[in-house]
């Protein structure tokens with residue numbers, strides 16, 4: 112069966128050079144913004160990365176990134192920096208937006224390698240083909256029984272965010288999927 | 295699994311959504327009798343055919359939206375943002391024929407006539 116041999120070629124590390132590595136990312140500063148487009152514009156100026164008004168878009172500027180999560184919701188990621196949330200909140204008119212520091216609520220996981228999408232698809236129902244889920248696309252979705260934020264940073268590099276208490280579960284699911292794929 | 299077109303995110307797997315009851319149920323602040331209040335809380339159309347429902351893209355953009363779904367075939371005919379009017383039913387019937395859905399539409403017609 113042609114299909115089975117294709118799957119085997121995709122999955123078997125012996126047959127191909129497919130790789131995947133999965134691991135926790137170092138702590139970082141995370142901020143959520145719920146607000147109107149003008150608040151998002153103001154926050155983008157202070158954060159020095161534009162908050163995309165376009166759905167499912169992540170905008171990375173250096174080590175900082177602004178991820179669209181909903182029509183009035185963004186997740187800002189940056190290297191650890193005390194006081195970032197306060198300076199953004201000061202810039203953002205409270206009447207039009209709500210800024211929350213959620214740095215310790217979430218944990219970042221990196222999935223890197225040619226088999227990254229295959230391993231993620233063990234628990235995520237989205238089409239992760241590069242055409243359907245291109246570089247720069249981000250969304251909240253599900254991984255097995257946990258809610259995650261998924262962001263494709265490079266063709267073979269995914270950033271996964273999950274809530275802290277789910278982190279061992281999410282990492283476990285990904286590692287098990289990776290073992291099931293033969294890595 | 296159904297593919298549900300979120301008005302914000304596009305077609306997404308059913309797993310990411312939560313059903314949230316019938317749409318366009320309006321709370322009338324002037325309701326004074328227990329019967330009217332009870333009807334607002336509990337009486338639903340329970341339509342056999344096309345029904346407007348609220349759905350939430352819970353594991354996605356998080357937004358509530360409305361959805362026309364056929365309770366006979368489970369076809370999702372159209373989704374639209376909260377606050378927008380329910381799309382024209384005539385159009386829905388055409389869509390239903392297009393989808394090859396041959397279920398009789400009498401109960402829908404009766405429900406619409408009663409409004």
Ligand SMILES: [Zn+2]
Pocket residue numbers: 300301302303304351354355356357
């Ligand atoms: Zn959505």
